[in-house]
Amino acid sequence: MANNKFLNKKDLAKNKEKNVEKTSDERLYWRAGNMLYPLPVVMVSAVRGDEKPNIITVAWAGTVCSDPAYVSISVRKERFSYDIIKESKEFVINLVTKELVRATDFCGVRSGRDVDKFKEMHLTAIESKYVKAPSIKESPVNIECKVEKIIPLGTHDMFIAKVLGVTVDGKRMDEKGRFELNKSGLVTYSHGEYFELGKKLGKFGFSVSKKKPNRKKQKGGKK
């Protein structure tokens, strides 16, 4: 039976998680908050008119529909990028590899109001195919998006956007023409920290896939 006693002040001070409310013997019960991790962390590029393009780092991003392809990003109103995206109704989601992790962090702690993030981080803004917002050349995947809906939720507004096109780094195709995305050192964000994507554990559907027959055994087995 859960012992729902509240943590005392000493326990609370010891616990680095500020939103701990009460505890049982084994489980800590926290107030509602964001604990859906790991997440993709992406660099979102956008431009308004003839202004300099900007980059904002976003972790509140997701795929929301397969066909037609839709994504979402959630952005606070106070971000410099907010009005740019709201007015231009476009943005590009640029996936992040380990080589880009420093730039990603920088674009998440400095504002385009004060710095030119492309210049500071030596990133190359290249023309996108469908939108005016530039893509980041150094990123392995650029997802060009057109905003269709803005949903105010509280701290963040959610931009629901249709994917107009995707560009991938041609150098990352293997000899069979497969895109080696999972070998490109993709970065994930979890509970305040960045990680490089690690060991492969299986592939889609592996839990139910039939085992391949062991040919050696078959050879020597029944005829």
Ligand SMILES: Cc1cc2nc3c(=O)[nH]c(=O)nc-3n(C[C@H](O)[C@H](O)[C@H](O)COP(=O)(O)O)c2cc1C
């Ligand atoms: C890892 C990380 C994830 C972030 N995720 C978001 C997010 O999902 N939405 C958001 O509004 N801000 C997010 N931020 C904060 C913005 O990236 C940051 O405030 C940035 O400086 C805004 O840039 P801008 O003022 O040029 O638009 C994140 C920052 C970091 C470091």
